[in-house]
Amino acid sequence: MSALTAEAEQAARAPRRAGPVIAVASGKGGVGKTALTLALARAFSQRKARTLVVDADLGMANIDVQLGLNPPGDLGAVVAGRLTLAEAVAPACGGSQKAGGFDVIAGPSGSASLAGLDIGAVGRLAAGLAAASMGYDRTLIDLAAGAERANIRLAVAADDVLVVINDEPTSLTDAYAFVKTLRLRDEGASPFVVVNNAPDKAAAQSAYAMFARTCESFLGFRPLLAGIIRRDPHVPGAIRAQTALDQRFPGTDAAKDASVLARALERGVEPG
Numbered sequence: 001m002s003a004l005t006a007e008a009e010q011a012a013r014a015p016r017r018a019g020p021v022i023a024v025a026s027g028k029g030g031v032g033k034t035a036l037t038l039a040l041a042r043a044f045s046q047r048k049a050r051t052l053v054v055d056a057d058l059g060m061a062n063i064d065v066q067l068g069l070n071p072p073g074d075l076g077a078v079v080a081g082r083l084t085l086a087e088a089v090a091p092a093c094g095g096s097q098k099a100g101g102f103d104v105i106a107g108p109s110g111s112a113s114l115a116g117l118d119i120g121a122v123g124r125l126a127a128g129l130a131a132a133s134m135g136y137d138r139t140l141i142d143l144a145a146g147a148e149r150a151n152i153r154l155a156v157a158a159d160d161v162l163v164v165i166n167d168e169p170t171s172l173t174d175a176y177a178f179v180k181t182l183r184l185r186d187e188g189a190s191p192f193v194v195v196n197n198a199p200d201k202a203a204a205q206s207a208y209a210m211f212a213r214t215c216e217s218f219l220g221f222r223p224l225l226a227g228i229i230r231r232d233p234h235v236p237g238a239i240r241a242q243t244a245l246d247q248r249f250p251g252t253d254a255a256k257d258a259s260v261l262a263r264a265l266e267r268g269v270e271p272g
């Protein structure tokens, strides 16, 4: 093996840390992007990171509802120039100054108007989010499902992307389409995979293995597994109660898994 190859091999085996801005993506809806975003925000905040959550699910924004917030404005108002991102911030669980709390920029509720934003406006939005993220240690962007252009644009602007899958075949094919489109737009993109709603570890590992194999065969790229979040009946319960998961159910499985995931993203994800 040449020195160059050895170096490349070593780099490929080194743990990879996530950057400060993390976009949470998926191929299809309903896989748990929003649940994961909120659980991760709690976990990062409990680890003393000042955290911002941005609801960029431009068609189906609902974080403010999931947390029972009353935001002063939303991304729609920001894009229309009526508010700055800073003016649109709503504190959740005590706000980003408090351990366990974080700030939220709500999505444009009740309208799909932003879904059809022209690419120039999406570019300005991405730049605005990058500027807003400077005031925080961690920014989590809850994206819409799918490989729509605006979505890919926001994913490319983030430091890292988490692609959420579960063990249903449709989640895998749609997630593959997302990763393919992302890498067409940004060759160097190396999204992490999170398996959510896992009935058990074996099912999660096999969903990941199938996904990674498909990416490797067709894209020449093997995404790393950043974490597994167990299926947890308290997740829907917390949403119904409009609270953060581990506020309502301290120490519940999905919150513990989100905490392990946050630590892995901070320290570096090990190639499996």
Ligand SMILES: Nc1ncnc2c1ncn2[C@@H]1O[C@H](COP(=O)(O)OP(=O)(O)O)[C@@H](O)[C@H]1O
Pocket: 026, 028, 029, 030, 031, 032, 033, 034, 035, 036, 196, 197, 198, 229, 230, 231, 232, 233, 234, 235, 236, 237, 239, 254
């Ligand atoms: N780990 C989990 N365990 C149990 N239910 C989950 C889990 N993650 C998500 N869910 C449920 O799945 C549904 C969709 O989750 P959501 O976060 O809204 O998905 P998305 O944002 O990807 O559309 C919600 O009803 C949520 O309660």
Ligand SMILES: [Mg+2]
Pocket: 033, 034, 035, 057, 142
């Ligand atoms: Mg969602």
